[in-house]
Amino acid sequence: MSHLGNWLWNGLRALPDLLYVPKCAFCATRMPPGSKTPLCPICRTRYEDEKEATCPACGGRMSDCLCTPPDLPSCGVHRMVKLFRYLPASDEVSAQMIYHLKHKNLITLQRFLADELAKPLSGLVEQPEEWVITYPPRSVSAKRRDGFDHAAALAKALAKGLGCAYLPTLVREGHAGIEQKRLSRTARLTAAKENYTVRQGLFLGGKRVVLVDDVMTTGATLVASARLLRKAGAKEVVFAVLALTPSKKSYRE
Numbered sequence: 001m002s003h004l005g006n007w008l009w010n011g012l013r014a015l016p017d018l019l020y021v022p023k024c025a026f027c028a029t030r031m032p033p034g035s036k037t038p039l040c041p042i043c044r045t046r047y048e049d050e051k052e053a054t055c056p057a058c059g060g061r062m063s064d065c066l067c068t069p070p071d072l073p074s075c076g077v078h079r080m081v082k083l084f085r086y087l088p089a090s091d092e093v094s095a096q097m098i099y100h101l102k103h104k105n106l107i108t109l110q111r112f113l114a115d116e117l118a119k120p121l122s123g124l125v126e127q128p129e130e131w132v133i134t135y136p137p138r139s140v141s142a143k144r145r146d147g148f149d150h151a152a153a154l155a156k157a158l159a160k161g162l163g164c165a166y167l168p169t170l171v172r173e174g175h176a177g178i179e180q181k182r183l184s185r186t187a188r189l190t191a192a193k194e195n196y197t198v199r200q201g202l203f204l205g206g207k208r209v210v211l212v213d214d215v216m217t218t219g220a221t222l223v224a225s226a227r228l229l230r231k232a233g234a235k236e237v238v239f240a241v242l243a244l245t246p247s248k249k250s251y252r253e
């Protein structure tokens with residue numbers, strides 16, 4: 001190859017790296033091309049510290065146990081994976097990751113968070129063919145705004161990581177318009193019940209289900225969804241969320 005040819009060839013080979021510069025999902029530091037993690041080493045350490053949060057039910061490390069929150073309404077779910085507390089608008093690395101997860105379709109972040117959920121789940125999901133991974137769909141307006149459903153993306157990545165089937169099971173009626181976060185707990189439970197239905201013809205006979213979401217606040221959405229999935233024949237439903245929003249009642253700081 002001529003000198004000019006070499007120069008051109010090297011330039012072309014470097015193009016993908018020049019076009020795509022991975023940045024830390026928290027501090028936006030530039031990271032080496034091809035980085036598989038969404039966090040730089042400093043933010044990664046901070047994130048690991050945030051995962052030391054205390055479980056509101058057993059007092060152990062939240063990311064190690066399978067407790068459900070003590071005030072969760074009954075829905076036949078007794079096991080739950082959760083990784084950290086959600087303190088929105090805080091300067092916590094995990095809160096920022098959830099923000100990015102909701103609003104940007106970043107595959108590296110989705111894979112990283114799905115792998116984080118897969119670690120505690122892998123002990124539970126011994127026979128992947130018995131399990132399906134599903135999610136409560138976002139509101140039609142939120143999906144339209146961001147162009148994707150982050151819970152669906154997380155569920156898909158988790159299913160791949162665990163070797164289970166990914167199965168959309170629920171549909172969300174578009175009548176909402178009311179923002180969930182403005183509603184009281186009771187109103188949320190009612191709204192959630194009215195909002196979700198199972199897909200037509202869905203039968204989960206004998207299957208175990210992992211229901212994935214980013215954050216559990218009152219639990220209304222997950223509880224309503226779990227009841228529907230059990231009605232559709234699920235043998236067991238397990239919750240897997242990235243974070244719990246601390247409530248005064250159930251949390252010790």
Ligand SMILES: [Zn+2]
Nearest residue numbers: 024027040043
């Ligand atoms: Zn960083």
Ligand SMILES: [Zn+2]
Nearest residue numbers: 055058065067
């Ligand atoms: Zn616990």
